[in-house]
Amino acid sequence: MIKIEKQLLTLNQDIAGQEIGIPVYRLSPETADAQRTVYIQSAVHAAEMQGSAVILKLIQKLQECHLNANFVLVPNCNPFGRTQRAGEYLQGRFDATNGNNWNRFYHYDEQQIEAFFSTLDLPKITEAFAQQGSKNAMEDDIVFKLRLFLKQQLENKLESQWGVNTAQYLNSTLQNMAIEADLVLDLHTGPSSTRHIYSPNFLAEQATQFQIETVISIPEKFAGALDEASFTPLVKLAELFAKQGLTFEYRVQAYTVELGSQENICLEQAKMDADGILNYLQTHQFIDGFKPLPAKDVTITDLSQYRTLFSKYAGMVEYLAKPGQIVQKGQVLARVLNSLEFDTQEAIKEIVSPVSGIVILHYPSAAVQIGTQLFKIAAQ
Numbered sequence: 001m002i003k004i005e006k007q008l009l010t011l012n013q014d015i016a017g018q019e020i021g022i023p024v025y026r027l028s029p030e031t032a033d034a035q036r037t038v039y040i041q042s043a044v045h046a047a048e049m050q051g052s053a054v055i056l057k058l059i060q061k062l063q064e065c066h067l068n069a070n071f072v073l074v075p076n077c078n079p080f081g082r083t084q085r086a087g088e089y090l091q092g093r094f095d096a097t098n099g100n101n102w103n104r105f106y107h108y109d110e111q112q113i114e115a116f117f118s119t120l121d122l123p124k125i126t127e128a129f130a131q132q133g134s135k136n137a138m139e140d141d142i143v144f145k146l147r148l149f150l151k152q153q154l155e156n157k158l159e160s161q162w163g164v165n166t167a168q169y170l171n172s173t174l175q176n177m178a179i180e181a182d183l184v185l186d187l188h189t190g191p192s193s194t195r196h197i198y199s200p201n202f203l204a205e206q207a208t209q210f211q212i213e214t215v216i217s218i219p220e221k222f223a224g225a226l227d228e229a230s231f232t233p234l235v236k237l238a239e240l241f242a243k244q245g246l247t248f249e250y251r252v253q254a255y256t257v258e259l260g261s262q263e264n265i266c267l268e269q270a271k272m273d274a275d276g277i278l279n280y281l282q283t284h285q286f287i288d289g290f291k292p293l294p295a296k297d298v299t300i301t302d303l304s305q306y307r308t309l310f311s312k313y314a315g316m317v318e319y320l321a322k323p324g325q326i327v328q329k330g331q332v333l334a335r336v337l338n339s340l341e342f343d344t345q346e347a348i349k350e351i352v353s354p355v356s357g358i359v360i361l362h363y364p365s366a367a368v369q370i371g372t373q374l375f376k377i378a379a380q
């Protein structure tokens with residue numbers, strides 16, 4: 001048996017003062033305190049909803065497992081984006097007021113990690129690191145202190161007299177929960193997309209355990225997203241220890257998982273998506289009692305080989321290559337129609353692939369302009 005607590009965390013209010021919240025589910029083992037925590041959120045890009053269906057399936061399936069960790073599950077975690085519509089669709093990726101990407105304002109400050117490092121008692125740590133038993137306990141203690149420190153930094157940011165922008169407010173509030181976690185999953189989708197996962201380089205091999213066909217391996221750098229904000233402090237801390245000749249091994253495992261296309265829910269597929277996550281959780285002992293899935297072919301693509309094809313033409317587009325499809329260099333991926341040239345040979349322009357690889361996603365609309373991100377391809 002497991003314990004389930006549900007909270008409505010207020011983040012937003014309408015102009016009449018009505019509070020708008022996000023649901024937070026906390027699952028924990030009925031007996032015995034778990035040492036580790038798993039944090040999973042979905043739909044920070046509000047139109048990317050498949051992850052919320054996956055959280056539903058996880059809540060159901062985790063009840064059949066034995067938990068070795070606490071779980072914090074936050075479906076539909078963006079109460080600003082989920083109320084901003086443009087025509088028939090959610091304007092889910094950007095703040096409709098100012099264009100801010102809802103997934104680029106998490107907090108990381110390298111200098112703050114250096115400041116934290118300077119507070120540590122290095123002679124004592126060096127002594128403890130000399131033996132494996134005391135080393136583990138010392139690492140746990142450092143991680144505990146780092147989390148308190150990072151939470152304080154977030155609080156300071158939110159309490160600044162100057163205030164923060166809406167995306168910073170949302171991201172900081174979510175990050176405050178994610179800081180507790182040893183494993184962080186940020187569930188997204190592409191526009192019109194096949195499943196893929198962003199993994200930091202050092203986790204790329206174990207990211208295959210999610211059984212998602214394509215892993216995009218990214219550098220351990222911060223560019224504003226939650227996965228990066230979760231693993232970069234530990235990577236930076238390890239670098240600082242390495243300069244002192246000390247090996248600090250603890251890392252936060254953090255991934256951005258792209259579960260198909262936006263504005264789409266498929267419960268049947270959500271069951272399989274949840275199974276992939278459970279397979280990872282079982283492999284890393286966050287849970288017991290889930291039967292591991294048979295191995296599956298997964299391609300790991302370095303971020304430098306994950307290429308964007310921009311449209312050179314404006315017009316109406318027919319997508320010929322579908323997400324997940326393997327294409328060859330020179331293959332026609334799409335056709336663009338220009339209605340001013342319908343009586344000439346220029347009526348249709350063909351877009352060909354500059355590389356061989358897997359089409360991961362394409363633009364969702366049939367109306368494109370010059371410079372539109374038409375396709376993203378994992379080159380092979």
Ligand SMILES: [Zn+2]
Nearest residue numbers: 045048188189
């Ligand atoms: Zn997204």
